Amino acid sequence: MAKPVGILRFLGTNCDRDVWQAVEAMGLTPQWLWYEDQFAVKDYQGFIVPGGFSYGDYLRCGALAAKAPVMKSLGEAAAAGYPVLGICNGFQILCETKLLPGALVRNESRRFIDKWVDLNLVNPTRWTSRSQGAVHLRLPIAHGEGRFVMEEAELARLFDNEQVWWTYGDNPNGSMRDVAGVANEMKNVCALMPHPERAMFDWMGSEDGRAIFSALLQ
């Protein structure tokens, strides 16, 4: 029987139930991982850090969640090569924890943006291992702090190292070099600002999110 997929929950996480719904739609078993508790990495097959407003986005997005006890276990999972996916606020938390490079700051327009975007695959990763060669996805974004920044030379190295996962077709928030999603060196920890869990069925507007979640199907 397939092991469950752990979904992290912090105070203020609000896309957790949507991710649960998406994991179930893929025929997998989701399980909650509460921010205060450590977990046994080997009991799971993969982990997702959902979007939302953990700690209200106070101080900096993801900054307070990054200090939560559960992140210690997640660090172990990442080091052991388990697949870890960060979505929106999840991306911000992974950057604050230093499991991913870079930082997400305020959108250039200084406003929250809700819209559909086109994404281009730059490099395949653990999380596109079963995407059937999809190189373009249409997913919705909904964020106020999605501008990806890094020191320029570091960002060039990130591209060279094939750690840039997705870029925007039409950059909505001023992200440097249109970066929409990145991966760690091992390519098992990946994150993106758009929401794949909001594109699981035609009636949602697109099924493209399945290209990412299907990576969990073995």
Add this chain to the structure above:
Amino acid sequence: MNADELKAKLAKYRLSADEFEQIRGLLGGRDPVGVEWALFSALWSEHCSYKSSRVHLKKFAFKSPRVLQAMGENAGVIDLGQGEKVAFKMESHNHPSYIEPYQGAATGVGGILRDIFTMGARPIALANYLCFGEPTAPRMQALVDGVVRGIAGYGNCVGVPTVTGQTEFHSSYNGNILVNALALGLVCGDEPIVTSPARGVGNLVVYVGAKTGRDGVHGASMASESFGADSESKRPTVQIGDPFFEKLLIESCLEVMQKGLVVAIQDMGAAGLTSSSFEMAAKGGVGLKIHLDKVPLRDSSVGPEEILLSESQERMLLICEPAKLKAVQDVFHHWGLDAAVLGEVVKGPEIELLWKNDVICKIDPKMLTDHAPMYEREYKPWSAKHKVSALSVGATKFPSLVEQMASVQGTSREWIYRQYDQRVGGKTVRDCEDSLAAVRLPSGRALGLVLGCRPAVMRMDAQVGGYDAAFYPALELNAKGFEPLALTDCLNFGNPEKPAIMSEFVAAVEALAEASRELDTPVISGNVSFYNETSDGNVTSTPSTGMVGLRESISGIPASHFVKAGDEVLLWRLPGVSYVSDMRGEVKAFTGELDPEALERWFDEVRAVSPKARATRVAGKFGLGYTLARMCTDELGAKAVKGDWAGATPAWSTEHLYEVVLVGDSSLMAAVKAACERSHSHVWRLGTVEKGPLTLDNETTDLKTLRQAYKTGWSKHFAQLA
């Protein structure tokens, strides 16, 4: 107390001399003492007591078999069948938003959400109805910006999608903007609906949520007062909302309710602890013993009267059995919140308020709730001043389609809804871009939500406007295959002590009540906001509404724009009222009248035919020309010609109540014709959908120009807002 002292006290607590005498009568002939003044001030305010409107709101007292909870509870609840129930309500936060737009709008959203989840319903959608003044009016750009940011800031963070809205602009709102927030929540299967009447002597009174501060002290009475020259000084009473805290409150409250740990619960809204405790006790026919010194405080210098009046946000009051207290506290602690025991339920009937073991007040709550004044404000039976026997248009020059698309009334509101998270929750099927919102229920059925009330129609005639506040959204729902089920309303009016305003109020309420009865869509919840006026005048009487409808499936909902070249464009009308409005939303005259019974029968036919249409759109402001322009996409336009559906007034600019445009293949006409025979309505073929410009008779407008005008109009009116 001498006469001057009394006058000062009445002014401070905003009570009239008559009310003072009523209070003395209730208290057995004595003057109110101590905190009693504050209690009466808060609970007898217009905002809390509905003293000027209650007598007329009784006209809404009709239920359909689906109604599980009507007015009298925090929100109305209807049964959708298949174990699914929906709670919804709409509320105003007009005065606070004018003073501090971000926090006023944000706390408006917070407040309406609490009314929903306090029933045990998980909030799944938000909507808002906004009325602003002219973009050039003083402060207006900042007000628009602040209100939208506030709604977005709160709704997005708390994780409830904002799925639809209506935004109006008119000079009558220059000094008083309207910010009405609507929330909708879901109860499924075995989940309980929890109500507010306190009960069970010995049960505990528990305070949960944020600590209490001085926010909004005297806020409820502010909302009952018009803005005069000293509005600036009202600034300190604005409440600050914390959506992060609210999110924690939603999760923890739903959890304790679903675990069966709660006997009764109510949110602390206007007049905070006072209104919640007094209403819960009065409804339950019990008394309470409350130790005010046990209330968690942000600032230890806050005294008992301030505690009673504080409108600090994100707080709830619940009643639980002593044996369940630990379980309740464990859940709240899990979510990082405090649950403090304030006291207990007693036989009553009095509520005893204690401060460090001294009884500072002992009073029967019914004196403040059930015995609140009920005024019969003066009004006259409605007479339609602008009704004529025939419309004459004379030499009026009409704005072109492009001008209409770029006008502040007609331009795209995308700048607004781009800032709202429309998809959190994973249920959104139709969002802000469409003419109505739809969310997917767990059963796979679709719940539709649309706002109603058109200020231009209200200005034309308050009675027709009142009907329209129910009929227009009902037609919008039917045209997409939704069966309308229930209504909520937010009645925004000027000063009820002025007979002209009160006459509009009564006319609109009676029309809305009649329409809702005819449609079988009871008004199950609502709110009244009076005193939306300044020294310069009052707002357009605006009885905004929110209507929900049910559709058996989420698939096949007709679009609101052209989909396929070659499709036929039909006009389906039930004649009633006609008029022409200018670009500022002014209507000088109208003809005809509405037939509610005929409309209801026709609406059923529209709903039955709708699955056969690829697209539908109810004709609205500016008339048929603008409606067709709105249906154009970047690639598809239409060719349409005038027919005998046009009267003596300009064909494309006359508005008819009611008519709907349907678009589909050649089989559609036959279906509509058959329905016409059953409903005294008429159908005409307007033209066809084409890959190319929009041509109305001989006037052609290319798509690029049309779409550009629609998309960029906003930025021209609101140049200061990026």
Add this chain to the structure above:
Amino acid sequence: MKIGVKILPKTEVLDSQGRAVEGTLKNHGKAVNQCRVGKYVQLDIGETDESKALGKAKEIAEFVLYNPLIETYELEVVKK
């Protein structure tokens, strides 16, 4: 003792808030060479010794208050 932590965005990172304020000031005839918008965190630390308080504040700042990738910080003793 109260210690103030002044946090500013790094000059290399685009400060969109600062840029917006610069624009508004310019439009009102109050142009400045530069405007940067950051945040100020005040910590009431249970220490009477200034260097100990500053030490604790530094630890806290580096623990969570600022992100070295995108921000810089400075400490100050809040004088009554």
